[in-house]
Amino acid sequence: MSGRRLVLSACSVLVLTTVPAVAVAATDATLPSTEEKVAGLTQAASPVARGLIVQTTSGTSSATLERAADAAAGSEVEVVDAERLTGAISTVGFEEPVGYDDAADLAAEVEQRDDVVWAVPDARRKASVASPVTPDDPSFPRQKGVWDTAYASPAGGYSTKAPSVWRSTQGDPAVVVAVVDTGIRKEHPDLKNQLVEGYDMIGADQGDDAQPLPEGDPHRFYTANDGDGRDSDPSDPGDWINANDRYCYPTGGNDFERSSWHGTHVAGIVAAQADNGIGISGIAPGVKVQPVRAVGRCGGWDSDIMAAIAWASGAKVSGVPVNATPADVINVSLGTAAATSQERAEACVPYSRIFRSIPAVVVAAAGNGLGNANLEVPASCSGAVSVAATSEWGFRAFYSNVGSTVDLSAAGGDDVIARNGILSTVGTGSRGPTGTGYAEYMGTSMAAPAVSGAAALMYSLGITDGNRVEEALRATVSGFRSSSKYSAVSLSDGTREYLLNLNCARTRCGSGILDLSRLPAPIGTPTVSGDLVVGEPVSASSRWTRTTAMAYQWMRDGEPVKGATSASYIVRPDDIGHRLSYTVHPAAQAYELIERTSTSSGVVPEATTVTTSGLPTSLRYGVPATVDVTAALGGVPAAGTVRLVRGASEVLDTATLTAGGTASFTISPTRWLAGANALRVAYAGSSEAPRGSSVTRTVTVYRAVPTLTRLTMGSVVNDTSNGTLWARVYVPGVTHPRGTFGVYDGSRRIQTATIAADAHGIKKITLPRLARGTHTLRVKFLGTSVVAPKTSARKTVTSR
Ligand SMILES: [Ca+2]
Ligand SMILES: [Ca+2]
Ligand SMILES: [Ca+2]
Incomplete structure (x- = not known):
């Protein structure tokens, strides 16, 4: 095992070759140097354009303009439509927003046409949906992986959306996230207040005999690079690799590689200090980071990484003092792909054994191999939460491994296709440390600490069981961008072409994209509202960051009241002399440990x-x-x-x-x-x-039972005139009964008459003429909603 070297999951250098239907000028897809990025920090975020606004000379149709723009755009930008805006001004739409500079180039080209007066990029001028909490850190607007204002729907785009939870908590300082990585630059102003004691777990390098290299061997501390083996100082001395370094690259021929300051970058994503007027904010800026050094130059060894994970969790590691502040979450943004599933299974045996024996949640990067996440060690090992990376467009980040072992995805930056990395804290200096700054990196290394930060927020909210945290992480996601347009993206690393499918699905990228706006978190302390009166209701009053089904339990002096599990409660005689309160938690199992107890009511008074x-x-x-x-x-x-x-x-x-x-x-x-x-x-x-x-x-x-009188109706009527009868309904206690009479000749209703509002129930009814002969008439009160129907006795009438 100790012979395995695991490397960091920051992204390797790849260039897009052709990207159908995507606006990319793939001239510089490599990671800019740290200094360039640090220098660029004060600049505004890269603006984008969604199309062009063009004024044409009269007579140019939209269709002509669209064809012209399409021709000018070539294969780099997909023009989808053109339509008249007003007068001779038209808009030309792109399928996806493109960089402002690219759009400006395209506008200049379109402007060359004789029938175009001018053309400018249709640029975004205003954030669509602001972050629910905006810290004062000046580079927060650039943290598109934390909150992306470029989307109206979904609000926050495909970012982690941590500010949604910040309305409830930014994290509990008792919660610790270990960052098993290259160490830390403790003096970074955005991290120096965020740390608990860590450890440097990188031992001496080993020779072919699997024994530590002897003292005096120039490569004895090659990986550690701090001149000694395990020690209590996890400071990152740098992990640069010289050109033609045959220890790291046995065949030589490598270029100089700058120090990555990877551990410092990962730590900032988890918990860079918020609201200090400096730089950025981490996902969980209220929690603590424990830097545990396990990888250095040319990566690190399984044995050191396992020791680092075990130590971070509070387990005993021989020769090392016990961790005084064991971590709740352990971030492992490193790994390598096994060559075969057999090799992967063997490598996972000790990792899974450790993962399962510790209470902490282990979050690991699924790897940047553009391939199979199911071979990545240790992310694919059971017991780890495997994290793939998505771009700010909600698609798979081009570099991310994917596979069925991925638990969920998170924003990891995509500096090649979506043109945005993840901004975080770094050291400066291409070899040893010269200062501190900020840089954009992309990688599953950046997606994993977003998930670790989310796990730390869940711990802070009360999900303190590692298995429940894992369940909650998988549940706290939104869906992937649904599209098929990225089914064929071709990239090259200079020697090999990669044909990539950037569409995510649950079978490839886990349960979804980490979305902390899906996490129900309480805002403030719940209270009891309503009057404390026996027989009257009181109700639970609590606010949450997200509306979801809640479960309640009412309590009398802190003891549960059996069966009282609704949002409201009828005060009982037994409550007299006691105080009422309740517990409330989201009903969904993943979040049921996020429970809050309300403040207690006053004492329920003795009731009259x-x-x-x-x-x-x-x-x-x-x-x-x-x-x-x-x-x-x-x-x-x-x-x-x-x-x-x-x-x-x-x-x-x-x-x-x-x-x-x-x-x-x-x-x-x-x-x-x-x-x-x-x-x-x-x-x-x-x-x-x-x-x-x-x-x-x-x-x-x-209904009242009425009595009915028929006042006048002779026994003989003339067949040439209309007979008349008077009917009256009596309803006990009702002065002016309302309703309708019907007059029946046998079973046939021959007349209907409605009683006036102030008629004491009396109605004069004019009958139709009756044919000669004998008729059996009845008057019927037809009944109302409050008075029952009533039928008079039959009356035989002869018509002559
Ligand atoms: Ca050391
Ligand atoms: Ca050290
Ligand atoms: Ca800050």
């Missing part, structure tokens, strides 16, 4: 009790009932008022209690519809006493 007699379970419409009420507090008659309430809040009547604490209501059910009515008699309080208990009963109001 109300008793009633005569409150019926049913009433007849129009027939009043009398309810006697007694209110007492501790056996003493209560003063104040009582209310008769219908439903939730409709006060039907109010009565003042007598000196004996009694009152009575006359329930006169003419104001209600028939059916079930929830009636409540409640103590309404007084200047001395709070509101008290109530008595609630469902009262069913049946």
